[in-house]
Amino acid sequence: MERADLSPREPSVQIADLAVHFAGRAALHGINLTLEAGQMTVVIGPSGSGKTTLLRAINRLNECFPNCRTVGTVRIRLDGRWVDAYRDFRPVAELRRRVGMVFQTPNVLPCSIEKNLSIPLIRVAGLSKSRLPGRIEWALREVELWDEVKDRLRHNALTLSGGQQQRLCLARALALKPQVLLLDEPTASLDFRATQKIERLLLKLRDRYTILAISHSLGQTRRLADRVIVLRDGRLAEQFDREHLEDAETFEALLEEIF
C-alpha cells in the first residue's frame, strides 16, 4: 500500500478563517486548512463537532438549510485557476458539479440505475446523448459496479444492495468529473464486506482526486488517510500526517481525542 510521491503535491482547496453559524450558533469557527491534490484527508471528531458542516461548507450545501451564515473564504483550484467558492460561482450549481459528494446513507433517486446517472449528466453537465452510454459505463467501471449491473441498467436502483447503492452514488458523483470529492462517512451504513470494497475503491481513486472524507473508524482512518484532521467543538484541534499515524503513541492520543 506504499505509494511514491510522483510530483510535488499541489494545494487544491484552501480554507481560511471559515466560520459557519446555524441560527446564530457557531457550528464551525476559525478553520484554516489546505487540501492537496492526490491526497486523502480524513476528518475525525466526536459527534456534533462539525465534520459534516465542514464538508458542506466546501460545496456550499449548508446554504440549503435555513438560518445558516458562512464567513471566511474557501478557494478551489479548478483547471489550474483559483476560484472563490463563495464569490465566483453564480449560480452555485457549477461549483457543486465540480465538487462531488457522497452521503452517509446511500441516496439513489427512486428510478432506474441508468437514470440515476443520466439525469444529472444530461441536465447538469449538459452531456450530449451520444456520449452518454460511454460516460455511464466509464463511471460504473470506475466503481467496479459495471459487471454487476450491466444487464439490468433499467431496473430500479432501489433493488440494489446497500453497498451497491453506495457505489452507484459514488459513480454518480464521479460521472460529473469532479476535481474534489467529499465523502461523509461513506461506509457508515454498510456491512464489513461492502465496506472493504469501498475502501479498496477509495485507495484506487485517491491519487486522482482531492478527497476529504469523514470516518468514524480509526482502523479505516489508518488504512486510508494521507492526513488526519481532528475537529472538536467546531474547531480544528489537531492535524496528523501519515507517518504519525503509524506511531503507536499518537494513535493512543487520537483514541483519547475522540472518545
Place this chain on the structure above:
Amino acid sequence: MISTPRRSRSTLSGERWLRGLLLAATLVSTVAVFSILGFLVYFCLPLADPARLAAVASCTWQPFQGQFGILPMVVGSLSLAAGALVLAFPMGVGICCLAHGLAPRAVARALLVLIHFMASIPTVIYAFVSVFLLVPLMRQWFERGSGFSLLSAALTLAVLVLPTIVLLIHIRFEQIDPPLRLASAALGFSPAGELLWVILPLSGRGLAAAAVLGFGRAIGDTMISLMVAGNAPQFPTSMLDSIRTLTAQIALVVATDSQTPAYHSIFACGLILFLATGVVSLTIRRLRLPSRESLFHAKNA
C-alpha cells in the same frame, strides 16, 4: 395461576358494547353509499324499457315536446370539467413548485395558507363573484352572446379545483422531496432543475391523482355550472357557447317541477354522476395516496 379481578367481566362486556357501537357508526358510510346507489337505480328502473332508454339517451332535451335526451348534458359536463382541468393543472404544478423551493420559505408558506383558504371559500361565492365580475368582462371582450358560457364557467371552475390539485401534488412532493433535495443539490441541480428533472418525473402518481381528483371535483360541481355556464341544453361548438351540465340539469328539473317523465331522466343523470365519481374514488385508491389529508382538504363541490 393468575386471578382476574372482579370488575373485568363488566368492563369486558362494556368493551364489547363500545366496539359494536363504533362499528355500527362506521357501517353508516357504507350503508349510505349503497342506499344512494340503490335509490338511483330504483328510480332509473322505468328506463329499462328500450323505447324510454332510447329517448333519454338521445340528443335533444325538449321536455314539452316529450324529448328527454341527456346526451348534451353529458357532453357539457365532460367539456366543462376538461376545460377547467386544462386550465388548473399547469397552474397547480407551478404553484407546488413555487412552494417547494422556487420561492423563499416565507412566500412558500404564505402561498400554502392561501391555497388552504381557497379550499374553504364557498363554491356559491366563486360562482356569485364570477357572475358579477367575470361574465360582464367576457361579454365585453368577446362581444358575442351573454357572457354565460363554457369559457366563463371553465375559468371559474379552474379556480375552484386549483386547491385540490395543489394539495395533492404537494403531498406527493413532501414525500419525495426532502430526502432527495440535498443529494440533488450536491449533484449541482439548481432548485428549478431539481424540480423539473428529478421531483416532477418521480411524482407521476401524485400528478395522476391530482388530475383524476380534480376532474372528479369539476364534474361534480353544481353551483358554478348552474350560475355561470348559461344552461342551454346543446352540444357546445365553441368555448363561447352556453352549455348545461348533468348537475345543473338535476337542479333545474327539480326546481321547475315539470311532469313525471322528466324525473326519470334526472335519476339517470344522478346515476351517471355517481358512477363517474365512483370511478374517480376507486382510481385514487388504486394510486394509493400517501395520506388521507388530501381527501379531507380537497373540496367536495
Place this chain on the structure above:
Amino acid sequence: MQKTLDSLFVCFAWLAGLVTVGMVGLLVGFLIWRGAGTLGLELFFADTPPAAALLGRQPVFDGLWPAVAGTLLLVITSSVISIPLGVASGVYLAEYASGRWRALLGLGVDLLAGIPSIVMGLFGFSMILLLRKTLLPSANTCLLLAAVCLALLVLPYVIRTTQTAMESLPGHLRLIGPALGMTRGQNIRHVLLPGAGRGILSGAILAVGRTAEDTAVILMTGVVATGGIPQRLSDKFEALPFTIFYLAANHADRAELNRAFGAALVLLALTGILFAMAYWLQRTLERRWKGRI
C-alpha cells in the same frame, strides 16, 4: 438551452402564483368593495326591531336574519348527526378495524367522500318521493332531511380527520394506558382521544364550514327563498348560500342585489373565521408533537 428551460419554468411558476394571489385578492376585494357598504343592522333585520326579530316575535322581511338563522339551525342539526358519527367511526377505523374489514369500510368512506353534493341532494329528494309513495303521503322536503343529507356529505371529512389525528399520535402515548392496566376502550377514552382532540376539533370545524356553505344539497331538500325561521324540524327553511344564489338570478332591484353582496360577504366572513380557527388548531397541534419528539 438547459438554462433557458429552467428560467422559463421559473417564470411560469411565478406567473401561476401571482395569478392565483391576484384572483383571490380580486375576489375578496370585489366582495368587500360591493358588500361592505351594505353591512349593518339593516342588512339583517331591515325595518324590524332587532330585539323583536331575534326573539322571534316579529317576522323579518327583506333582511338576512331568517337566512342566517336557517343556516345556523341547519348547521347545528347536521353537526349533531355528523360529528359524533364521524368521530366514532374514525376511532373505529384507527383503533379497531384491521385487515380486510378496514379496507372494506375505508372503501365505503372513500366512495361517500366522492359523491357530488347534487347527487346527495337527489338522494334526499328521492327518499321523500319513496316516502310519499309508501308510508307518508304527506312527506315533504324539510330542515331535518337537509340536515341528514348534509351530515352524510361531510361525514367522510370528520371520519378521515379523526382517523388521521388518532393514527399520528406518537407511539409512546399509545403505551401509557396499557402500562397502567387500562382496557383498550379506557385507553382510547382517557388517553388517545384527549391527545387527538385538537386534530379532531379542527376537522369538525372544517366540516361545519362545509355544511354552512353547501348549496346543491339544500337546493334539493327543502330550502326556500322566503319562509321565515323554521319552528320545527319538518319546516322549510332559508339559508345564506341559497339566498346568494337566488338573489344573484332573481334580484328585482338594486337594493336586493346589494343584499346579495352583503350575504356573500357575511358567508365569506363566516367560513373565513371557521377556516382560521381550524388552521390555528392544526398549527398548534403540529408544534406540540414536534416539540415532543
